[in-house]
Amino acid sequence: MLTVHHLENSQSFRVLWLLEELDVPYHIEHYARNKETSLAPDNFKKLHPAGTSPCISDGEHTLPESNAIFEYILDKYGNTELRSLDVEQHRVSYLYWFHSAQGSLMPLLTESLIFKRMISKSPAFIRPIIRVVVSKVQSSYLNPRLNKLISHIEQTLKHARWFAGDTFTAADIVMGYCMEVAIARVKLGNDYPNIHRFVADIKRRPAYQKALDKNGPFTPLVD
The missing domain is CATH 1.20.1050.10 (Glutathione S-transferase Yfyf (Class Pi); Chain A, domain 2)
Known part of the structure; x- marks a missing residue:
């Protein structure tokens, strides 16, 4: 199952929204920001060399970047209207x-x-x-x-x-x-x-x- 590595107050909200529009199952891993710096925690940064949000994983694939994630999800679930x-x-x-x-x-x-x-x-x-x-x-x-x-x-x-x-x-x-x-x-x-x-x-x-x-x-x- 696709996992959204979800950093609070970040662009990964739009990935949750897309998946809900498509009505497909997914899993969420929540990550809290550092209270002083607002930066992502170290375990989030280790997901991918870019260390940026949003980020998803699906089987052997880990993918950051909003538009790349959207293209991947829309390709996988075959939605043309969106x-x-x-x-x-x-x-x-x-x-x-x-x-x-x-x-x-x-x-x-x-x-x-x-x-x-x-x-x-x-x-x-x-x-x-x-x-x-x-x-x-x-x-x-x-x-x-x-x-x-x-x-x-x-x-x-x-x-x-x-x-x-x-x-x-x-x-x-x-x-x-x-x-x-x-x-x-x-x-x-x-x-x-x-x-x-x-x-x-x-x-x-x-x-x-x-x-x-x-x-x-x-x-x-x-x-």
């Missing part, structure tokens, strides 16, 4: 957003967290200097790219219920996690009604709720 294969334009949108989540959006959201921690975790006597440096990088690099992508997402969801049209797909699972993180970490307010509508829609899905029950409390890391 890959939006029927309409070419929807398929193109699916491919873009499925890979944009990890290729573009999640790295920017991770950098946002890192920059915040550069300030909060730095010694008090150099914190003012670090704050100035971080502010310059945020204003010249991070914020313009992140704001442009978030605006693109808002416009996409203005014209369709889901990221690949009117049908829910795996792109909505990988992007759904990102949107929850973005709302918490970047403080998306009322200027993004379609993003908030999308997040409300995913939270109503029975598979999401089942995954959340097995996950335990989910609070995206914000600082």
Whole structure:
């Protein structure tokens, strides 16, 4: 049976959600983060040389990386609806957003967290200097790219219920996690009604709720 090595408050939540959408059996191994550093414990890091979450094992195979895991699971269980294969334009949108989540959006959201921690975790006597440096990088690099992508997402969801049209797909699972993180970490307010509508829609899905029950409390890391 496939095992999800589940690190708390991590991207592996989306793997639980995918498996619940597919209604396939799986086993969960829970791992708690270090309370001081928020990092994964040593026994999790030993699962694979990359040492990153999410991570699954299935027989002799151990596999990290969200999109690789999704492709492996979708190949194994043969679901076509979650890959939006029927309409070419929807398929193109699916491919873009499925890979944009990890290729573009999640790295920017991770950098946002890192920059915040550069300030909060730095010694008090150099914190003012670090704050100035971080502010310059945020204003010249991070914020313009992140704001442009978030605006693109808002416009996409203005014209369709889901990221690949009117049908829910795996792109909505990988992007759904990102949107929850973005709302918490970047403080998306009322200027993004379609993003908030999308997040409300995913939270109503029975598979999401089942995954959340097995996950335990989910609070995206914000600082």
